[in-house]
Amino acid sequence: MLSNDDNVIECAPTVTVNDSPAQDSSVRQGPIPKACSGWRRDKYIGSLAFNIATFILPALYGTLSKLWVANIDSSMVATTDVYTYLNTAAEAIDEGLPRAAWVIVGDQASRSLAKRLQLTHTLILFQGVAGLVLSIVFVSAASVIADNFVPAQVREASLTYVRIASFTVLAGTVETAVATATRALDKPDVPLVISCIKFAVNIILDLLIISRFHVGAFQPTVNMQAAIQLVCSLVAAFAGLAYFLWSNTWVLYREASGRDDRGSDLQPSAKALLILLRPGLITFAESAIRNALYLWLVTTIVALGTTYATAWGVFNTIRWGLVMVPVNALEVTSLQFIGHRWGQWRHEMGVNNRHPKATWRQLFSIARPAFFFRSLLC
Known part of the structure; x- marks a missing residue:
């Protein structure tokens, strides 16, 4: 500074x-x-290091799980991609209000920490309820989902997998809400904790139950892999939520209690939801259109048969496991600091100014974290 x-x-x-x-x-x-030192959570390079570590762990697990499922039943490899497609269908929810968190929760110039935490709690609660509703809908429509996203050769055997994987949407919405909001709060250690828990528990249970070296004489099944993935996703998401509440909300709540303030301004509210909804509806609409087109493409590929569906799944695993890790890490790190700069500019313009205008110089200053090498100097 x-x-x-x-x-x-x-x-x-x-x-x-x-x-x-x-x-x-x-x-x-x-x-x-x-x-x-730039290796702090509120500095670009420090946050980037946290985010790279966060994204690389799920990518490693996704690659390993594909190999283990192939050892169990190679014909069911395409079935495991239902997990990805279900979460893609729910991505419009994950990219609605959570995307708005970058400029709302990340606005540290105009909003107090208590207000930002209240917005975070509102976001997490709304996303959790939305994820639960979507999970119930997907379970009810398991046969329809299998008809569209599972090759005909293994469709009947995949119904149980689809029903189990449906509830990973709940874990995914909670995890996304917690991860996005805490990054906007300059707390990238929270999503790293979620990834570490998920990766560690998944690897341990997979090694013990479904790997080639599993314990016991039973024959592992693909449904076991789905159940393990579901349990680990739920445990990691809610453990990350508990860590966030303990390390951030509880600290502020105790301080408020010491001032004879019950901390009621930390509770989720309809007003906070309305603040998030206004910018969130725009990102929701964009994501819904984009992912609808992607899922239409997927149904076309799956209809070509198991070979094409499996090849597409392997391609996606390689893409997310190798290429997209640094891309995603750079994206969320840049958004974190762009949100801070946007909030600072909005504060300077005045929060009551409904139609503020920015010069090109101001726009470049706000967007500067998107330029990686310049951001290293921030």
Whole structure:
């Protein structure tokens, strides 16, 4: 942060050096910054490191799970992609209000921490309810989903897998809401905790139950893999939520209680939901159209048979496992700091100004975190 009285860049709390006659007069007296480190959660490079670690773990697990399912029954590999397609169908929900969190929850210039936490709690509650409703709908429509997204050769055997995988949508909506909001709050350690728990528990249970070296004499099935994935997704999502509430909400609530304030402003509210809905509806509509076109493409590929469906699933696994990890990490890190800069600009323009206008210079300043190498200097 650039101080008002001089041009010294301070990256951390400062320490004061006592005046000394023996000190060189050319050395400035007063506050001197501590070791400047960009590896903090509220700095670009530190947040990027957290996000790369967060995205790489699910990518590794997705690749390993494909190999283990292939060892169980190679004809059912295409069935496991139903998990991806169900979450893609729910992506419009995950990219509605959570996308709005970058500029709403991330607005640290105009909103207090308590208000931002209230918006976060509202977002998580709404997404959890929406995810539960979608999961129930998908379970009820399991046969229709199988008809469209599972090759005919294994369609009948895949109904149980579809029903089990349907409830991963609930875990996915909660996880996305928690991860997006906490990144906007400069807490990328929360989604990293979720990924670590999911990866560790998945690997352990898969090794013990469905891998080639599993414990016991029973024969693993693909449905076992679906059940393990569901349990681990739910445990990781709600463990991440508990960690967030303990490390952030509970701390602020105790401080409010010490001031004889019950912390009622931290509770979800209809007003907070309305604030999120206004920008969220735009991203929801865009995501709904985009994912509807993608799922239409998938149904066309699945209709060609098991070979094409399996090849498409393997391609997606490679793409998400190799190419998209750094892309996703750069995207969410840039959005985190663009949200902060947008909130600062909006605060300068005045929150009551309904139609503010920005110059090209201001727009470039807001979007600067999207330019990776320039952002490293922030």
